Amino acid sequence: MSSTNRSVAIIGAGQTGISAAVGFLNAGFDVTVYSDRDQAGLFRDVSATGTAVTFGLSQESEAALGVDTFAGRAPQVTGISARTITGSGHDYTELLDFDADFPGFEAIGVDTRLKVDERITQFQDKGGTFLVEEVDPDRLDTIAGQHDLTLVATGKGGLSTLFSVDEARSPYKSPQRSVLLLTVEGLDHGPDVFAHRSAAGGKHQAFNFADQGEGWWGPYLHKDAGPSWSFLGWAQPGSEWERRFQSVTDAHSAHKVVIDLHREYFDWDLPEVLRTRVIAEDPHSWLQGAVTPTVRNALGHTASGHRITALGDTAVAYDPITGQGAQSGFIQAAGLVAAAKDHQGEFDDVWITETYNKFLTSRVDAANLATRIFLRDPVFADYASVLFPAAATNPKFGAALFGLLSDPSPVLSINSVDDAKSLITAVAGEDADSILAKFAPVGRFSRSELDALASAI
Structure with a gap:
């Protein structure tokens, strides 16, 4: 039941859109969500x-x-375990190896479809309106024109073009990586899993960096498995690697690519990978694509001049x-709800712009810079060449480096x-040059001793 007599429309029922919808409903707004799929389709199809x-702040x-x-x-x-190799072709040097606990928080990986499904149910149980229809610019x-605040959360494509690009915050004109996602079962989270990388075993993520790209494993909660x-x-x-990723056509071909990648580049983790298997009941357990990192201006207008606001990936697309x-x-959704709840006037251009600018300066600028450093952008290569060796040498700074994810x-x-x-010195409590002087290439990583399946896959 609305207590503010103000209405919010949210276009898009992805995890950001539906989470914002629950937040606005809890704040007393009358909320309508428009989705191009019904709840069952969002869960299954x-x-x-x-x-x-x-991580910590986003969970808050x-x-x-x-x-x-x-x-x-x-x-x-x-926490997280990181290893770096460098070299041309398959003739590489095993260079950097460190394992760090997250500083004061835990990470949680959850199937977006599970989150969306539960939150749609929560939203409707609380009295929200969920409408299934395609929303084009005319319908938008x-x-x-019928709502006090309209948020567009349709992702990186579609209606995102209604919002102009912030060129100063969008240095890339093309994707910096091709991405392959695959969720698998068959490997537990016990202390023997990835034990060659961390005493925490299956409670730590595993990150590998190579010249051709990166590979990451993380514990996950799948909607079916x-x-x-x-x-x-x-x-x-x-x-x-990009050619391999782009050859993928289904979960099984994705699984083969992942296994072959570990055979040829990351063999220390191969026994764990060989234990994994495709989730048979979910044909959509994989995804291949690419993202051009882009920051858009959150304020837009429809053909008749009605204000609209970009939310989530529609506003900022990260690698x-x-x-x-x-x-x-x-974080953007929570900030919007808090600001809107306390705002007594119209949600005009000034309010939308000021609210979004706070989000840009408090989160986006830093998140984009951290992402560019982890992407090993040549512009920031000198920074990475100092930060990562220091993290491998000093456990306190290693934890802080991956604390940047939160x-x-x-x-x-x-x-x-x-x-x-200076940052290394401040965090570690030891002079950075002294820390870096201790760094030496690993030479050879420890290998998994986990019993592997027969390698007939």
Whole structure:
């Protein structure tokens, strides 16, 4: 039941849109969600749009919106193990190896379809209106004229073109990686899994960096299989990896690509990978594609001049290497709900712009910079060449480096290599040059001793 006498329309029922809808409903607004698929179709007939891993601050935003964070339900993730190789072809050097606990938070990876399904039910049980229809620009014009606030959360395509690109915050004109996502079962989360990388075993994510791209494994809660693992691979444009990723046509071919990648590049993890199997009941357990990182201006107008506001991926599309997409959407949604609840006037151009600018400066600018550093953007290569060796050498700084996945704001202090060293010194309590002087290439990583399946796959 509305207590504000104000109405909100949300176009798009992805995890950010439906989570914002619950938040606005809890704040006393009359809320209508428009979706191009019904609830069953969103659960059964689409791929998960990502691993949807959330960390400390984004989980706090989910809680503020009044939606379940899945803490205690999804596999517990307490840290991350990172390994880096470098070299041409398959002649590479095993360079960097470190394992770090997350500083003061845990990560949670949940199937976006499961989150959306539960939140649609919650939204409707609380009295929200859920309408199934395609919304084109003409229909959006009508909807925006009927509501006090209209949010567009349809993702990176479609209606996102109604919002102009913030060129200053969008340095890329093409994707920086091709991405392959695959969720699998057959591997548990016990202490023997990835034990060669971490004493925490299956409670830590596993991240591998190579010249052609990156590969990541994370504990996951799948909508059908329950506790499982999710793989994300990133391929450099024009690389052999990219050609492999683009050859994928189904979950089984994706699984073969992932296995072959580990046989040839990351053999230390191969026994774990060979234990995995495709989730047979879910033909949509994989996804292949690419994202051009883009920041758009949140304020837009329909043909008749009605205001619309970009939300989630419609507003900011990140490369997923640092998991900022899902997190950023929840943080933006929570900020919008809090600002709207306390606002007494019209949701005019000034209010929309000021609210969004706070989000840009408090989250997006830092999240984009952290993502570019993890992508090893040549512009920031000198920073990465200092930060990652320091993380491998000093456990305290290693934890802080991956703490950036939750709160990336410390990177805003870095404008030079000296700034990066100052951050290392401040976090570690030891001079950065002293820390870096201790760094030496690993030489050879420890290999998994987990019993593998017969390699007939």
